[in-house]
Each structure stands twice: as C-alpha cells, then as structure tokens.
Amino acid sequence: MELTPGLYHMLFLSSALFFIGVYGFFTRRNLVTMLMSIELILNSVNLNFIAFNKYLWPGQLDGLFFTLFIIAIAAAEAAVAIAIIINLYRCHKSVDVEEARNLKY
C-alpha cells in the first residue's frame, strides 16, 4: 500500500505542532524556550497555510505569500523579544520567569 501525504496528514501534523507549542509555552519556565514554543506555533500556521493552498485552492498564491510574511514578522518579533530578555538578564542575572516576580497581584 502506497501512502501519499494528503491534506489530513498535513493538518494532523500542523495541529500537533500547534498544541506542542501551546503546551511548551505554558509549562516551560525559561524565556528563550518560551520563545521557541511560539516559533513552533507560527510554523504550524505556516504548514496550515501551505497545505490549504496546495490541496484546496491550488490556483492561488495567497497562502504562500502569507507564509513568507509570517516568517519575516516572526524574525522581527524574536529580535525585539530577545533584546528585552537581554535587558531583563542584566537586572536579574537569570532568564527564568520564576525569577521575574516583582509584579504580582
């Protein structure tokens, strides 16, 4: 039996990636790992766009373009986030969110 990847395989993969990202974002306490989890979420969205574009709407390029823009924006976001994390590291000497507890209810 030959197995060719179809839309459902891609969607399964992308939703798995999405939930791994969400899980990582909520459980990890290291700021850089949290950023990596967000990248996982964004990549799962990229996969989604490409899969929809290829299997459902093959005549267009909208999904592919969207993917390119998401990659670019994710880089910008990571740059600002890392700048902030470095600034935070200068104050705390740590990148653990548990250490950043000055602001609490």
Next chain:
Amino acid sequence: MMSNMLILMKQELALCLLIFLLLILKLVKDMKNETVLTLTQFLFLFFFILGFIGNETGELFGGMYRQTTSSIVQKNILSLGLYLMPMLFASWMRQHEHLLEFLLLMACVTLGMFLMISSAHMLMFYLSLELSSIPLAALVNFDLRLRKSSEGAMKMILTSAFSSGILLMGISFIYGSTGSLLFDDIAASGKQSGLDIAAFMLFFSAFAFKLSVVPFHFWTADVYEGAPVPVAAFLSVMSKAAMAFVLMNICFLVFPHLFDWWHQVFLILSALTILTGNLFALRQENIKRFLAFSSISQVGFILLAIAANMPSAKASVHFFLLIYLVSNLAAFSVVCLACVHHRKESISDFKGFYKKNPFLSWVMLLALFSLAGIPPLAGFFGKFFLLSAGAGRGDYFFVVFAAINMVVSLYYYVRLARMIFSTEEQPVLSKVFIDPMGKAGLIIMAVAMLILGLTSWVYDYLNV
C-alpha cells in the same frame, strides 16, 4: 492612481514622513529635548489638522486598503490622542535621555493602528497589527534601568506573540474554509460550518488578548505597573481604542453571517469583564494597577455595545472612546506629574493631595467622575449611549447588569477622590510643578470633559 494614493493615504504617508524626519533629527548632535518636544508638538498638530482636510473614500492596492467615512473618524480620534500625548506628559518626556526614539516608536505604533483600521485584507491586517504591537513592547521597556519595566515588557511581548500565533491559526482556518483573504470575499461566502466558528473563536481570542477582555486579561495590570506612565496611558487609551475600532469593523463587515453566535459570546464576556474589572479595582493599592483594572471594566461596556451590531452601536462606540480618551489621559497625566516628581505610585500617597495641589486635584476629580459616569460630565453620556445601543437589541438583562456595575465602580472612584480631598492627615506629596504646556493640556481636558457630553455636533460628527 498616484494622486489618488496621495489623497487616500495622506495620513499614513504623512506619518511615514514624520518618522523619517525624526530619524534624521537623531543624527543632529546636541539636540535639546525641549526643541524636539516643541517640534514634534507642531508636527503632531499639523498631522491632526490634516485629518480634517480633503477627505475622500475609496480603495487602493486591489482592495487591500480601504478608506471609509467611519475609518476617517476613527483615525481622527486616534490622531487627537497622539497630539495630546507629548503635551500632557511633557514633564516625563523632557527628562528622558532617549526622547527621540520614544516619539519615533510612538509614531510607528500609530502608523500601524491607522493601517489596521483601513485594512481590508487579512495579510494587511496582520502586518499592521504587528506594526502596532511589537514597538509597543519596546516602549514598555523605556525605563531602561528599572527592573519592573523590563519585566512588564517581557510579559507584553510574550503575550502579544502568543496571541498573534492564535490569530494566525484563525486566519489560516478562514483561508482554508473560504479560499480568500479579502474581507469582502469572506463576508460574501457566508459559511457557518464548524470550521468557520472555530476560526472566528481563535480570531476573537487574539483580539481579547489585546483588548484585555476577561479570560485573557492577566497581563494588563502587570504591564501597566511596569511601564512608564505615558506608555501605560498610551496602552490603555490609544491601543485599546484602535483594537476596539478594528474589532467592531471586522465583526460588522467580515463576520455578519456569524452574528447569532458572537452576539451571545460578546454579551457574556462583557458581563464577566465588567464584573472582574470592578472586583479587582476595589482592592488595588497601586494607582497604575487601579487604572488598569478600571480600564478593563470600561472595555466590557464597549463589548456590550459592539454585541448590538447596529449603526447606533458604531456611533456610540466612537463617542465613548473619544470621551474615554480624554478622561483617561487626564487621569494618567495627573498621576504622571505626581510620579515624576516623587516616584510614588501608591493610592495612599495621594492622601490630602488637594492641600498642596488644588488644580491637579480638581482635574483628577473630573477625570474620575467622568470615568465613573456621573451625569453632568461627558463620561455619563458615553456610557448612556453604549447602554442604549445594547438595549436596542433587547439584551435588557446585560444592560441592567452593566448599569448596576456602574454603581459598584462609583465606590472605588469616589474612594480615591475622597482620599485626595481628605483634610485630616498631613499630605504625603508636596507641591508639584506644572509646566505651562502641561497646564494648557490639562485645562483643555477639563473643559472637554465638562462640555463634550452636552454638545450635539460632536456626536453628529462621530455618527457615520
């Protein structure tokens, strides 16, 4: 085409020019903060006036950018806010060593908001949303040496990145379901399958993060406390107003076919938001956190009106946000003046504030009463129109619930006012110096809070 673009996008293009100008100014050595501040004041004033001259409506870039009569009004409200910012917070800005970058980032955020209001395509919308949220995180970190400022910025960037991830998931489902990213095509498809509802739910969660609607409000108070006061004001007024405008436009234009569904969701979330905002505001000791929770509960009222989905709802949201902008900026400005001089942010520090600073106390009183919605002041009329828009759809239970919560909110606003005007104890804060520019701004705010509700032409202008 070219001349068309110059007219339709004039505000965005002017903002781009302004940003370039500020970048070039950065190269000039020995620029005094005072000069920069005066210059940007004039530029922002020209920019504000530009919004009223030669407006036209139309579309650009194959329907990706759309200028409508209501988007013109929304942009004018935001540019009024941008003009007032350097005026009201001059005392803080004058001392900051990186003033130019601050104004530059503020202009970038506003550019993002303007493009977001005019966008008619999901890609355009996503890009402008990011343009209006990434520089904001950098702005929150502007008290570079303060530990809590970077903490607030970290929370802000992580929540905004996470929420934009969720938003993108929603957009990808919409794309899969309808095959187009243009707002008109999505509305025309009129699909109501489970996938569309899931897509809208993800889409709305991202908005709820940015607007701090209740299950997603946890970042708000921390970020406001960590951020410098002007940035907290910018977040609570401009960013919230822009997101509310865009949420309203998108719900009315893109998802009218899911109305039955989001109507219920908005009503329940509005009740939860008002209640939670009020309950937390009751027990806050830090004045910035207090204003954060009061702004959360105000968002609940806006959601109640948006749920009505009627032309009158749109006008009432415009009117309320204009009044909210004026009242909240005035409150934050007084807090800023007090904080800059004394580095104190706790509510109990405002005990007997009236003795030494009568002018500031009166402005603060007007702002608090306007936020609470006490009749002769503008805030009452804003809330009244919001509630009557909600009642127009027949959601009487939620309208009554919101009205009861207005009484609860009165308690904590009056508690702060009583603290300010109490005569028994010795005042904690000594006399605060107010520069002439800030004083002029505060007088404008006070007059606006007194007369905005009573002038019908303002409402007529906003009713488009």
